Amino acid sequence: MEKQEYNITVYTENQIGLLSRIAIIFTRRKINIESLNTSPSEIDSIHRFNIVISESEDVVRKLCRQIEKQVEVLKVYFHTNEDVIWQELALYKVSTDVIAEKVSVERLLRENGARVVVIRKDYTVFETTGHREETDTLISILQPYGLIEFVRSARVAIIKDSDGFNSKIREFERLEPGEEVIENEYLNQGQKVFTM
Amino acid sequence: MLDALIAEGVDTIFGYPGGAIMPIYDALFDYSDKLNHILVRHEQGGIHAGQGYARTSGKVGVVFATSGPGATNLVTGLADAQIDSTPLVCITGQVFAHLLGTDAFQETDVINITTPVTKWNYQVTDATEIPEVLAKAFYIAKSGRPGPVLIDITKNAQIQKFSYEGYTKCDHIRSYRPKPIVRPQYIQQAAELINNAKRPFIIWGQGVILGSAEDEFKAFVEKSGIPAAWTILGAGAIPTDHPLNVGMLGMHGNYGPNVLTNECDVLIAIGMRFDDRVTGRLDKYAKQAKVVHLDIDPAEIDKNVKSTVPVWGDCKETLPLLTALIEPKTHTKWHERFDDYSQQEYDAVIHAELNPASGELTMGEVIKQLNELTKGEAVIVTDVGQHQMVACRYAILNKTRSNITSGGLGTMGFALPAAIGAKFGAQERDVIAIIGDGGFQMTLQELGTIMQTGIDIKIIILNNKFLGMVRQWQELFNERRYSFVDIESPDFVAVAAAYKIPGKCVSDRADLAGALKEMMESKGSYLLEVMVTKENNVFPMVPQGCSVAEIRLK
Ligand SMILES: Cc1ncc(C[n+]2csc(CCOP(=O)(O)OP(=O)(O)O)c2C)c(N)n1
Ligand SMILES: [Mg+2]
Numbered sequence: 180m181e182k183q184e185y186n187i188t189v190y191t192e193n194q195i196g197l198l199s200r201i202a203i204i205f206t207r208r209k210i211n212i213e214s215l216n217t218s219p220s221e222i223d224s225i226h227r228f229n230i231v232i233s234e235s236e237d238v239v240r241k242l243c244r245q246i247e248k249q250v251e252v253l254k255v256y257f258h259t260n261e262d263v264i265w266q267e268l269a270l271y272k273v274s275t276d277v278i279a280e281k282v283s284v285e286r287l288l289r290e291n292g293a294r295v296v297v298i299r300k301d302y303t304v305f306e307t308t309g310h311r312e313e314t315d316t317l318i319s320i321l322q323p324y325g326l327i328e329f330v331r332s333a334r335v336a337i338i339k340d341s342d343g344f345n346s347k348i349r350e351f352e353r354l355e356p357g358e359e360v361i362e363n364e365y366l367n368q369g370q371k372v373f374t375m
Numbered sequence: 376m377l378d379a380l381i382a383e384g385v386d387t388i389f390g391y392p393g394g395a396i397m398p399i400y401d402a403l404f405d406y407s408d409k410l411n412h413i414l415v416r417h418e419q420g421g422i423h424a425g426q427g428y429a430r431t432s433g434k435v436g437v438v439f440a441t442s443g444p445g446a447t448n449l450v451t452g453l454a455d456a457q458i459d460s461t462p463l464v465c466i467t468g469q470v471f472a473h474l475l476g477t478d479a480f481q482e483t484d485v486i487n488i489t490t491p492v493t494k495w496n497y498q499v500t501d502a503t504e505i506p507e508v509l510a511k512a513f514y515i516a517k518s519g520r521p522g523p524v525l526i527d528i529t530k531n532a533q534i535q536k537f538s539y540e541g542y543t544k545c546d547h548i549r550s551y552r553p554k555p556i557v558r559p560q561y562i563q564q565a566a567e568l569i570n571n572a573k574r575p576f577i578i579w580g581q582g583v584i585l586g587s588a589e590d591e592f593k594a595f596v597e598k599s600g601i602p603a604a605w606t607i608l609g610a611g612a613i614p615t616d617h618p619l620n621v622g623m624l625g626m627h628g629n630y631g632p633n634v635l636t637n638e639c640d641v642l643i644a645i646g647m648r649f650d651d652r653v654t655g656r657l658d659k660y661a662k663q664a665k666v667v668h669l670d671i672d673p674a675e676i677d678k679n680v681k682s683t684v685p686v687w688g689d690c691k692e693t694l695p696l697l698t699a700l701i702e703p704k705t706h707t708k709w710h711e712r713f714d715d716y717s718q719q720e721y722d723a724v725i726h727a728e729l730n731p732a733s734g735e736l737t738m739g740e741v742i743k744q745l746n747e748l749t750k751g752e753a754v755i756v757t758d759v760g761q762h763q764m765v766a767c768r769y770a771i772l773n774k775t776r777s778n779i780t781s782g783g784l785g786t787m788g789f790a791l792p793a794a795i796g797a798k799f800g801a802q803e804r805d806v807i808a809i810i811g812d813g814g815f816q817m818t819l820q821e822l823g824t825i826m827q828t829g830i831d832i833k834i835i836i837l838n839n840k841f842l843g844m845v846r847q848w849q850e851l852f853n854e855r856r857y858s859f860v861d862i863e864s865p866d867f868v869a870v871a872a873a874y875k876i877p878g879k880c881v882s883d884r885a886d887l888a889g890a891l892k893e894m895m896e897s898k899g900s901y902l903l904e905v906m907v908t909k910e911n912n913v914f915p916m917v918p919q920g921c922s923v924a925e926i927r928l929k
Contacts, residue, residue, distance in 0.1 A: 244678075
C-alpha cells in the first residue's frame with residue numbers, strides 16, 4: 180500500500196507521561212513523526228493531539244489501534260489531507276530598518292496573507308498561517324532582506340466530516356460504553372473515520 | 376498503601392527492600408500477619424515469582440522493589456508480563472520528589488524506562504493520591520487484556536501523613552474501555568462460516584485461560600466437533616487427552632496442526648495473537664482459509680492475520696453466543712487427516728524420543744516418566760530452550776493454569792522464580808520446574824528463597840551441557856559452527872545442597888524412574904539433575920522463514 184500523509188487526531192486525558200507513551204508507539208517502529216501538536220481541546224480537561232506521519236493506511240490503522248489502547252486515550256481518528264482543513268502558523272523576525280527602507284511592506288503583507296505582530300525599533304515580527312508551501316514562500320521572500328529568525332508551529336487540523344467530540348464525551352462518562360462510542364463496524368471497511 | 380493491598384485481596388508480596396522503599400517496609404513489619412512478604416534474592420526473581428503467582432492463581436501478582444537498581448532489575452519481568460498479558464502491580468520506591476532529576480543516589484527515571492513494558496504506570500509524589508492510584512492500578516492490571524502496572528512512589532509520599540478516608544475499588548476509568556462491545560452480527564457471521572465449513576480448525580491461546588472461559592471453550596469445541604490446537608500459553612485450557620485436542624501449534628508444535636493450518640477452510644482463532652513463532656512465514660499462512668478471530672484486544676484484530684469476521688469481546692461472553700448458533704457436528708473425515716499426521720509424527724519423531732531403547736537419556740523420556748507420576752495433575756513450569764519445547768510438547772496437563780512458561784519474551788531464568796510464585800499461587804498443587812543447564816544459572820540465586828521459605832517445589836534440570844536450542848540452530852543453519860554454546864556448569868546437586876535442598880543426579884536409564892519417584896515423594900523441595908544426550912534436536916520444526924506447511928520432521 181502506498182504511503183501518504185495522514186493526520187492522526189487523538190483525544191486524551193491530561194496526564195504526565197502520556198506524550199512519551201504515544202510517541203514510543205511511532206519510534207518503536209522507526210516511524211518519523213513529521214509534526215506533532217498537543218493542546219487542551221474545547222472540552223475541559225481533555226487534550227487533543229494532532230500528529231502527522233507519512234505511512235500506508237494499513238500501518239496507520241494499526242498505529243491508531245495501539246494508541247487507542249493506551250489507558251488514558253479516549254479516542255483516535257485518522258484522516259488523509261483531503262479530509263481535513265489544516266494550517267500551520269509561522270513567525271518571521273526581520274530588521275525594522277531594512278524592512279522600512281527596502282520593501283514595500285504593504286505589498287508584502289497583502290500578497291502573502293501576512294500580518295504584523297509587533298514593530299519595534301530594531302525588529303519587526305510578521306505572522307502567516309497556511310500550508311507548508313505558503314509559509315515557505317515568505318521565507319524565500321524575506322531571506323534577501325536578512326531574515327533574522329523564523330519559527331513554524333506544528334500542524335493543526337480540523338476534521339471536515341465530524342460532529343465534534345462534545346457529544347462523545349458524555350458517552351465515555353457513562354459506566355457502560357454506549358454503542359456509538361465503539362463504532363467498530365467501520366473497522367474493516369476502510370472507512371475514512373476510524374474508531375473502535 | 377498496605378490497607379489498599381488488603382482491600383484488593385492481596386495475600387502475598389514478592390519483594391526486596393532498599394533505601395527508597397524503607398518506609399513501606401517499615402509499615403510492612405506490622406502487617407506480617409495479613410500480608411505474606413517473600414524475600415527474594417534478586418528483583419528479577421521477585422517479578423518472575425509474581426508472574427508465576429498470577430498465572431496459577433488468576434490473581435494480580437504484587438512485587439515491591441526499591442528505586443534505581445531495584446527498579447531496573449524489574450524490567451525483564453515487566454517486558455515478559457507485558458507480552459504474555461500477566462496481571463501485576465509493581466511498587467517501586469523513588470527518591471524524594473525534590474530530588475527528582477538531580478541524579479540523586481539511586482535515582483533512575485523508572486517511569487520512562489518502564490513505559491514501553493507496562494500497560495500503565497504512574498509516579499506518586501503526594502500520599503493523598505495513593506488509595507485512588509492503587510485502585511486504578513489493580514483495575515487496569517486485571518481488566519480487559521491483563522498486563523503489568525508499575526507505581527513509583529517517592530519517599531516523601533511514603534512518609535507523608537494524611538487523613539485516609541477508606542478505600543474504594545475502581546470499576547471504571549473514563550478513557551479506558553477494557554471490553555469491546557459484543558456485536559451480534561459478527562457472532563452470526565462467524566456461526567454461518569463455521570456451519571458451512573468443510574474443514575474448520577480451532578486454534579486457541581491464553582485468552583481462554585485469562586478470560587476464565589475454559590468451560591465455555593470446551594462446550595464450544597465439543598458441540599462443534601472441530602479439531603482444536605493450542606499455542607504454548609493456551610496449553611491446558613482443555614486437557615491434553617481430550618479427543619478434540621489435536622496438539623500444539625508453532626515452530627516446534629505438532630505435525631498435523633501446522634500442516635493442516637494451510638488446508639483448513641475456516642480458521643477459528645480464540646484468544647491468541649498470531650505470534651510469528653506460531654504462524655511461521657506470514658504471507659504463506661492460512662491464505663486459503665476464512666479467518667474468524669475472537670479477541671478482547673481490538674489492536675490484535677488484523678494485526679498479523681487479516682480476519683474475515685472479527686469477533687471482538689471477552690471470549691467468556693462471545694463463546695456461549697457462538698456455541699448457541701452452531702450446529703453439532705463430528706467432522707470425522709477431517710479428524711482422520713489429523714490422526715494420519717499424528718501417526719506419521721509418532722513414527723518419525725515421538726516414538727524414538729519417548730522410548731529410546733539404548734544410548735543416553737532423552738529429554739522426552741524424562742517428561743514421559745514424569746507424566747506417569749503426576750498423572751497430568753501438576754503445574755509444569757518451564758524455562759526457555761529445548762527442554763521447554765520438549766516439556767510443552769509431551770507434558771500431560773489435565774487442568775487449566777498448569778503450564779507456566781515465558782512464551783512471548785522467551786526469558787531464560789524465568790522458571791525457577793516463576794515456580795516459587797506458582798507454588799504460592801496454588802499451594803495445594805505439585806509444582807515442577809523443568810529447566811536447562813543454561814537457564815538455571817541465570818536465576819539460581821532463588822534457591823535461597825526456597826531455603827528461607829521452606830516452600831516445596833521440584834526442580835528438574837535437563838542437562839545437555841549446551842545452550843541446546845542455540846546449538847540446534849547452529850547445527851542446522853550455521854554448518855555446526857558451535858559458537859559459544861558449550862556451557863560449563865557447577866555441580867548442581869552440591870549447589871542445591873548448599874541451600875539445604877536435597878537432590879540427585881542421574882544419567883542411567885535404569886535410575887530415572889526411581890529418581891523421579893524419590894523426588895516426587897520427598898517432603899519439601901528437591902533438585903533432580905538429569906544428564907541427557909548432548910546433541911538431540913527438537914523436531915518437528917518450522918525453520919525460520921518457512922511456512923507452517925514446510926515443517927520438517929528431521
Ligand atoms: C535471557 C536470555 N538470553 C538468551 C536467550 C537465547 N536463548 C534461547 S534458548 C537458549 C539456550 C538455553 O540453554 P539451556 O538453558 O541449557 O536450555 P536447552 O536449550 O539446552 O534445553 C538461549 C541462549 C534467551 N532466550 N534468554
Ligand atoms: Mg542446555
